[in-house]
Amino acid sequence: MERVSFYNRKGGIGKSTLAYNISFGLSKINKKVCLLDLDSQKDSTNFLGTFLNGESKDYVGFDELFDASKKVSIENCLIEVRTNLYVISNRDLRTMETILGKNIRAEKMFEEKINKLKELGFDYVLYDCSPSLISKINDSALCNSDSIVLPVQLQSAAIRASANVANYLAELYIDPSVIKCVIPNMKKSTKESTKNLELVYKIFDVNIVTEAVKDKTRYTEASKYGKSIFEYDKDVAKEFMETFRKVVNLIG
Ligand SMILES: Nc1ncnc2c1ncn2[C@@H]1O[C@H](COP(=O)(O)OP(=O)(O)OP(=O)(O)O)[C@@H](O)[C@H]1O
Ligand SMILES: [Mg+2]
Numbered sequence: 001m002e003r004v005s006f007y008n009r010k011g012g013i014g015k016s017t018l019a020y021n022i023s024f025g026l027s028k029i030n031k032k033v034c035l036l037d038l039d040s041q042k043d044s045t046n047f048l049g050t051f052l053n054g055e056s057k058d059y060v061g062f063d064e065l066f067d068a069s070k071k072v073s074i075e076n077c078l079i080e081v082r083t084n085l086y087v088i089s090n091r092d093l094r095t096m097e098t099i100l101g102k103n104i105r106a107e108k109m110f111e112e113k114i115n116k117l118k119e120l121g122f123d124y125v126l127y128d129c130s131p132s133l134i135s136k137i138n139d140s141a142l143c144n145s146d147s148i149v150l151p152v153q154l155q156s157a158a159i160r161a162s163a164n165v166a167n168y169l170a171e172l173y174i175d176p177s178v179i180k181c182v183i184p185n186m187k188k189s190t191k192e193s194t195k196n197l198e199l200v201y202k203i204f205d206v207n208i209v210t211e212a213v214k215d216k217t218r219y220t221e222a223s224k225y226g227k228s229i230f231e232y233d234k235d236v237a238k239e240f241m242e243t244f245r246k247v248v249n250l251i252g
Contacts, residue, residue: 001118004126004251005145007138009168010161011131013153014185016043017219019128022149024048024228025244027085031123034078036062036088038137039130045089048081049226061091065113066099074116086122093130093137100136110140139172147180147251154184154196154212163203180208181250183243187212210246214239 006019016039023035023044037045045051060076077088090096100106117125127141142148148169152162166176182204187193197212213219214236222232230237 001122002124002251003114003144003146004124005129005141005148006126006151007129007142007148007165008150008152008162009131009133009165010153010158013158014151014183014213015131016047016128017223018149018151018183018185018213019126020044020047020223021219021229021240022244022247023085023124023126024082024230025241026124026126026248027082028230029248030084032084032086032121034086034088034117034122034125036125036127036141037090038062038093038127038141040090040093041130042089043223044128045087047223047226048085048087048228050079050081050087050089052226059089062088062113063090063092063096066096066109074113075120078120097136100140106136107140107143111144114144142169142172142174145178148178149181149183149247149251150179151183151185152200153186154188154193154200155186156196156199159196159199159203179204180252181247182209183247184209184212186215188215208250210250211242213243 006015008015020035023033027033035044059079060072062077064070064072065074078086081087103109114125129138129141132138150162150165152159169176184197184200187197200209216236218233218236219229222229225232229240
């Protein structure tokens, strides 16, 4: 089972958008996929249309696994949203932060829960990380990743800030080579945007940079309707396939 974090220390750059569309794509190539929503905004949960008809009252959040008084297991958290595609959402990540923060083996606690997904036959678990800079939840996810996918918004300040992710990983004693894939996102048809794409190639190893994802309102629309881009717009999906294929190659 491959564990993949969608991570960047900057907010609003496409982590959730890419995580849910790639999760959907993987499920379509017959992989059993779990998208673990680690952001209290629950964007990727909602982008997949999980609670489109009102939030289900009886789902179990990932955070509840860390509350010893609740006798729940990860199987209870799985919400089937499509064939082969499951979401694990959350309810109270602040309490989970506190619990992990108090435990010096937080990463191990996290690992133990995730390992159960392997036993359930999952091929991939994708972590949609929050933009929070200080987060034991994000740190635990990063420590439990075989790959980190780094979405980078094509804006010069955002690109330079993304380069700092490697330093942050080093602080966590994570080998920065775990960043296996960089996705330039929101590519506009301007000279500025093309120049910024070149900057991405300069800063990161070109072999791990995918095709840029174009800036298209169709991505936002699709997420509002609870649909993946593959279900919402065939033409945009065709372009996105280039990026998707490279991601699959890089994360294995
Ligand atoms: N390629 C794209 N073209 C147009 N809009 C996009 C694209 N990618 C993402 N967006 C839009 O940008 C906004 C931010 O995207 P998203 O929520 O995926 O970012 P994020 O990094 O997960 O944000 P956060 O840090 O808040 O979790 C959303 O409205 C989304 O629809
Ligand atoms: Mg997000």
